[in-house]
Amino acid sequence: xxxxxxMMTCLMVSVFSDQGxxxxxxxxxxxxxxxxxxxxxxxxxxxxxxxxKEEYISHVTAKVGDTIIFxxxxxxxxxxxxxxxxxxxxxxxxxxxxxxITDNKGKSYEGRxxxxxxxTDNKLGKNKIIRFSEIDFxxxxxxxxxxxxxxxxxxxFYGTQKFINENILVCAPNHWAxxxxxxxxxxxxxxxxxxxxxxxxxxxxxxxxxxxxPNHSIIDYSxxxxxxxxxxIVVVGKGRDGKLYKNVHYLSVAMSGEFGDIKCHx
Numbered sequence: 001x002x003x004x005x006x007m008m009t010c011l012m013v014s015v016f017s018d019q020g021x022x023x024x025x026x027x028x029x030x031x032x033x034x035x036x037x038x039x040x041x042x043x044x045x046x047x048x049x050x051x052x053k054e055e056y057i058s059h060v061t062a063k064v065g066d067t068i069i070f071x072x073x074x075x076x077x078x079x080x081x082x083x084x085x086x087x088x089x090x091x092x093x094x095x096x097x098x099x100x101i102t103d104n105k106g107k108s109y110e111g112r113x114x115x116x117x118x119x120t121d122n123k124l125g126k127n128k129i130i131r132f133s134e135i136d137f138x139x140x141x142x143x144x145x146x147x148x149x150x151x152x153x154x155x156x157f158y159g160t161q162k163f164i165n166e167n168i169l170v171c172a173p174n175h176w177a178x179x180x181x182x183x184x185x186x187x188x189x190x191x192x193x194x195x196x197x198x199x200x201x202x203x204x205x206x207x208x209x210x211x212x213x214p215n216h217s218i219i220d221y222s223x224x225x226x227x228x229x230x231x232x233i234v235v236v237g238k239g240r241d242g243k244l245y246k247n248v249h250y251l252s253v254a255m256s257g258e259f260g261d262i263k264c265h266x
Contacts (some may be wrong), residue, residue, distance in 0.1 A: 025057075025109060031097050033090060037218055040070070042099055059102035059136055060084060065094030071212040072223075073137040075145055076104070077203040079182045079224035087218040102136075124237065135195075135212040144207050150199055150234065153206035157197060158236065163246035166266055167191050168237050170247045175260030176227070183251065184262065186222040191245060193219060193237040202231030202253065225254055232253040 028043040044057060056078070062070040069088040102108040138145055147153040171186035187196060196219070198208040208225050225233075230252040237245040247266065 001254050013030075016173075025101060025103075027099055027101065028101055029097055034087070036090065037087045038090045039085065040097060042070075043081050044101060045081050054104075054217065056104055057101050058079070058104045058138060059100075061100040061109075062086075063094075063098045063100070064088070065091045066094070067092050067216070068093065068214050069217065071135060071214070072209055073135075073212075074209045075205050075207050075227050077200065077205050077208055082223040082225070083182075083184075085222040087220045089216055089218070091117075092216070093199065102173035135193075137210040137212070137256050141210075145205065147206050148204055150201040150206045150232075151163040152232065153199055156209075158238070158244055161244055163236065163244045165246055168196075168235055169264055169266055170233070170235050170249045171264040172233060172249050172251065174263055175252050175254065177254050178257050181226050182210050182220065182224045184224055184229055184248075186262075187219070187235055188221075189219040189237055189245070191219075191237060192240050193245075194240045195238045196221070197236045197238075198225070199234040199236070200225065200227055200231060201234075202227035202229045202251070204228070208233075227251060229253055238241055 011080070011264070020252045026045050029040065031038050031040040033039075040062065042060065042062065046055060054076075056074075056076050058074055060072045060074070062069060069092065070084075070086050074082070098110055100108060100110045141157055144153055144156045147156060167189055168191070169186075169188040171188075172183065176183050185198070185256050187198075189196075193213050195210060197210045199206050200208050203226065210224070211221060213219065227233075231250075233249045233251060235249075239245065249263075249265070
């Protein structure tokens, strides 16, 4: 059984446009052992000057071997580079972390990062176009992603079922400068959840992201979101027993000034 001890790669995924010009996505992946598990960081960006605000990554999946370790659907209000972080069991078979990104036009690309033990051995992985995701919530719940009203978006996703206001830890600032760009959010839970949805009232779209949680996952996720104005972040976790858990975090946004301290609460 292979164990991932240390892996840090820079991957480049490219696709040719109709005019034959290359429009590459750059993906950075870093995986390190931490407290007996593997903490993985994923960053990506569009490098071409011709990229527009309408282009964004709407789905990210990560695998080790044939095992899915992370699966996230996103709307356009996610940060341009969300700095995704998550943990997984280091005993999962495989010595590479394969990251699959899908843009909002439906094009998917994979970057394969090769494990290495010396920093001088850093190489670009083999890249190929693929079609893959575990659960694409943008297809299974299409009406949710266009909804601007927070309450209506949550109802479209979960119906009128009652929420349990406990057991989900949310860490985020109470105040954020930079007009709400790149607000850090961390979510942790010890409940056996099958999904986590993140909603917000500070944007033109209420649904920010939905994470599909594989059985073997450690629920410790971090990423960055954008909020245009003050409002609240609502995190809803759905247990494998069908119960719904919720936590609400309030956030004010300023054009400039100091960044608020990170607050964690259940």
